[in-house]
Structures are given as structure tokens and as C-alpha cells.
Amino acid sequence: MENILEVQNIQTFIGQYHILQGVSVSVPKGSITALLGRNGAGKTTTLKSILGLTPPREGKVIFEGNEIQGIPSFDIARLGIGFVPEHRAIFRDLSVEENLKIAERNKGDYARKEEMLFSLFPDLKRLITLSGANLSGGQQQMLAIARALVADNRLLLIDEPSEGLAPVIIENMMTAIRQLSAESTIVLVEQNFLVASQLAEYYVIIEEGRSVRAGKMADLVNDPDTIHRYLGAA
Template structure:
């Protein structure tokens, strides 16, 4: 008899506080992610969005509260162990190796063994430029292409959760459109927590949304609901989504 699918959240943060030196950045974050789809984390600069991703990934340890992934506490767990559990992180800095070829970057990211050709073919459909520049140093790629490579490195093996920090920052509009198509496909395979300042991009892809302010979650709900409510957008974010191109 097959197991019934679980309705338990994939990831839960309960009362999470994070200090960085003397600074108290996260001040009791409560957040849960259902399995599958995309949750968008919005908020003004300095609200604590990147700190939330880095705390989940174990790059900073929570000073209070719990981080639970698939029923197991991971708060304070070493980052390699968190990655091994099936979580990938694409930082805002992209973190690709400029002197290595695209192929070599992908090989380094494939921790469990050789590159899987079927998986690569799927990634090339998402990001065709990577196939074109396969044998070129990553340093010759444009900013948008480097972002594609960073995401491809995160998904070179199947992941259960992907944390992505501002993938459209500084990216040309044509590349952003291509990324919308790629992300729409990607979120069918895995769960995504996306930090993003391009609200049109976020609204076109997000299933759920959480808004941060001063280190706390101040709003949670369906992305479509927030996208329709300009008064709520203005109250939570300072500007309506239509004001952000």
C-alpha cells in the first residue's frame, strides 16, 4: 500500500532570531513553506530577507527559535549537511568560478558523481546559453548568463528546496523574460523560496508570498491576492507593484 502524500510543510521557521555581531537582524521570524511551487519573500532593503535565507542554509546560526526541514531540526546544523539533505542556495553574488569553464563549474557542483546527461539536457532547455558556452570560461558570460549558470549549478542534481536571492538584479529585460519561462518550469519539479525586488517577476511566478519588515514576517498569503490589492502593496512595501518595473 503506497504512502499518502503528506500535507506537512516542507520548511518551517518558528520564532527565529539571528544576531550578526551586535546586530539583531531576525526578530522572531515565523514562516512555513508548503511542498512544491514558489514562495516569494518580499520586503524593503534591510528587512532581513537575505539573512533569512542564510540562516536556513546554516551560514548563520539562529540565536533562538527553530528551523525545521521535512520534520527534522536543522537550525545550527553545518551548511554541508544542510546541502546534503537536499537544500540548494543561489546567493545574490552568484558565486560561479570565473576562470573555470561552464562545464567545469557544473562538474564541481555535481557532488554525487558524473554529470547526468538527461539532467543536463533538461537544464539546457531551461538555459540554452549554457550549452552554447559549455567550453568557455564562465568569466566571459554576461551577468544574466552567470546567473543562469549559478541556478544551473544549484539544480545539477535534484533538490528538494532551492533558496534563490534576487536572481534578476542587474539583469537585462530580455534575460528576465527567459528566466520567467525557466522558473515556471523549475517550480514544477521542486520547492522554491525566492527573494526578489522585481515585483513583476515575483508576481508572475509566485504562488505564495511573505512580506518582511524589521526582521519579522508581517504578511503571508497568496501572491495573486497581494498582486490585486494596490492598497495592501503600498502599506506593506511603500509602493504598488505597478510602480516597479
């Protein structure tokens, strides 16, 4: 099985704080892999370390066979890694269409992807002239994901897509992520275990800055002790 991404024992500092103290993540190509763990465990920092936003001081990040730790984050993105940050980071003052257009990496990206984006998120087409601020939480999340799809990305890192969304909207978002996974490998940070367990094939649990468990989601769902110990849910 080929891994599109290998994070090997990374150590990341933010200021003087030693936040990641040994995180390893293997992501099989074509999979959805969930990063799980309690608040403050280091999930977001793991994504940012992969992207070079908080570069790891030690350890390796290997994308498609090449070491990318230490490369500027702008160049890492250009390799084909898309990021959907927490809290639906969209431009509230820009229209839906402007939000999508400025996500281009190469000229013409948006035009090439338009049809795919609107078949995945039909609502966005209807809302195309509205400003980001006028979208509902669910619509903003769809736009945030759509932005990461404008450029050609073979790996998508999605942080907490279900956060703060109503159940019916979460269902729509899950459907979109499932469709996406046909085209792109996905690393998903997700606090909602039910959502993560229904979407992901593989999981990694992060606890206090360390990856402590990893495997197939199908095994984790049958392991209530591990779920209770690390995720505080059963």
C-alpha cells in the same frame, strides 16, 4: 497541505547585531513562495539562516518534518537544499562546464543532470567552454541557477535572480524558474514585485527583521495598501 519547510520565529544575530527578530515562513511543497521586503529587511539573512550560514540563535527550521537549525550548513545542503546566492556567485575563472561539475554533491550528478540542464538553459550548452567571466549577466545568472540543479535538491532558495538583468533576459529566467518549480519547491527573494507576483503562489513580507504579512500572492496583488506600505511600490 504539506509544508516542505517551516521557519518558526527565528532570531538571528550577525556579530552583536540582532538582525532577525522573529521570522516565520511556511512553504507548501511544490510551491513558489516569495520573500518580499525593502532593502536591508532581512531577506538574505533569512535564506542564510535556513541554510545554517548564519544559524538562528532561537526558533526552529523544519525541513521535511525534521528540525535542522543548528546543523552545520554543509550537512543542511546535503539534505537536499540548493542555494542560488545574490550577485550570481559563479567561478569567473572556471569554464561553464567546470562550474557545473564542481557543483556535484555525489559523483555522477552532472552526467545525470546534463540533459535536463541544457534543455532548461540551451544557451549554456553553446557556451560550455567559455569562462564564467566571459558570460553576460543573464548567462551568469542562468549558470548560477543551473549550478544549484546539478545535485538533487527538493528545495531551492534563490536570491534576487532578476537583479540587474534586462527585461527580455528576465523573461527567460522566469520561464526557467517556472519549469523548475515542476520538480522542486522554490523560495524566491525578489525585489522586482512584478516578477515575484507573476511567479509566486505565496508570499511572506519581511520588515526590519520580522515577518509581518503572509498569504496568497493572488490576495496581495489586490491589496495596494499593503504593497505600498511594505514594498514602497503600487
